[in-house]
Amino acid sequence: VHIITMNIVTDPKSTLPLSLCEYGLRTHEHSIETPHGLLHVTLHGTSNTRRPAILTFHDVGLDSKSCFSPLFKFEEMQEIVKNFTLVHIDAPGQEEGAATYPMGYAYHVCACVCLCALGFRSVIGVGVGAGAYILSRFTMIHPDSVEGLVLVNIDPQARGWMDWAAQKITTLTSSLTEQILSHLFSQEEMSANADLVKSHRDRISKAPNLINIELFWRGYNSRRDLILDRTSNFKCPVMLVVGDQAPYEEAAVECNSKLDPTTTSFLKPSKLTEAFKYFIQGMGYMASSVMTRLSRSRTTSLSSSYSMEGERERSRTLSQSSQGGQMPPSPSHTMEVSC
Template sequence: MTTEMQEIAITEEKPLLTGQAESKDAELAARILLDQGQEHNIETPHGVLHVTLHGTRTTRRPAILTFHDVGLDNKSCFSPLFKFEEMQEIVKNFTLIHVDAPGQEEGAAPYPASYQYPSMDAIAEMIPSTLLSSHRLSSCLLSRDQMANPDSVEGLVLVNIDPDARGWIDWAAQKLSSVTSSLTEQIMSHLFSQEELSSNSDLVQSHRERISKASNLVNIELLWKTYNSRRDLNIDRSSSFKCPVMLVVGDQAPYEEAAVECNSKMDPTTTSFLKMADAGGLPQLTQPAKLTEAFKYFIQGMGYMASSCMTRLSRSRTTSLSSSYSMEGSRSRSRTLSQGSQGGQMPPSPSQTMEVSC
């Protein structure tokens, strides 16, 4: 006698591993946010800002907000730094908010000829909108933001800051340059020193090619004109900034003297001056290790990541720093170094930020 085997489907009414799938989905979503980020277009009173969110979303720490320089966007300015191996400890513990200036994000459509580009002050006023929803140029912008909204900013990192408006000599030189040099070369001279341009390294070549072939070159020119028409920041030691500030500059940067002068006007008890040896106009790209280490010290000075392991600068301070940095001086002065989804609402973000600009 033969017997046929029948398949019986057994459904478990109470799975032993409840929530495992949800946990994996959440982990995958967190990894995507950490690696690729979430992009948003934020409506502000002065236009649309493109914003990219990276890092953790479950922290009570302040967000880290970045703003790029002229001729760059958040990717070309900051991706190598925040993808640097030793920076991951920071990325995993903070929310990162990368802000692109109007029309500067990769693939942005060119503005029409009649478009009125916002002023530096107007762009600075746009930045708090990203928080409610969630180098020179950017140093000036975030400095303006901190002055206007001191309670929303807990710390400020300014790379290659030039706080002064163009004088008559600078204005005349800029006018002459606009006649004799292409827009690409004008911006390259802004980003890199003459020594760097003469060496024509792979970094210089890649940025020259990227800018010259940018589909939104007209937008870059509008931002360039806005930057050159900026007003003075009027930095004053007693009242300019209400939070710790770290100034960063390369000793071969085109704005090294301006950054040194700015440092002389700052409150030394709350200001860190990082002058990086053998660094040019984009130290976050050429020396990410040194800048990461200094950034960790700065964050620790504000009471965060106290258990973070410091290695490179503590082992080789004299080679990492070009000036008179000391561990003891840093402690006694509290925070002083010496070396420099489309079209939607963003998720809630921390009410305070640490702002980083290049």
């Protein structure tokens, strides 16, 4: 996946476009020109730019709507929506109604969101799968632009020779749709969520921009290693989220092992949404928000479960806090989310 840094010269005191201020909490869409085509961006939430924007990046086979709408429409997320501007990026050619790229098109992913053009100096990144990798790479290149990262089902490793050979065989025996479904779901999840898997299969196989999806998929599979070690980690707090049966569970756990253990905390909050609020509070925002369970429970073994439409039945959350973060002390330094 090629990460393109865009140098845009604007007034540092610039604010959000007037149209967004007028729309308030309503959704507003932008198409931003880049050297590699249009970048589709959807904004909603507050128009206050004194706080970082929450920037999302979706996985392969999804777009920003199908990936993040269930989460940010969830009732308990509305407090965050009312306090932050959400910036949803669609990878080039992945949004609804996108024009189909010609054969042989050189596909690039633009991870720089034109923060100055939109009036933001920093963001809190939320990425899933390929989006988690892209935002991680962006954070390494622009550490001062990212205040925090939430990485869901991240695989920081490049494809090895065994993976490459397996991918070649899979390409010969499986359709693009089935390859992407195997990326999104494990075999256990496919068996347990037949209706959800069918809806994704139908949507991907019938997508008019299937060529664009294939280009994104190929680009992700040619990614390079994220160079992580305990002495040169992300400068910002990081929360890792991975499903217990997700295809990349081991990869996410391996990623966590490379983070500095002295700045890593694990918890068992009741909900992913509340864990997200807690993560934001640790960066000094939403201090008055009521954290019903996380703030009250600091024992070594906190456990609960929940279900959310379109989400995995269980997930494990690993959270890294920067030295400047305000995470409350925990005797076990263990964080796990059951959902």
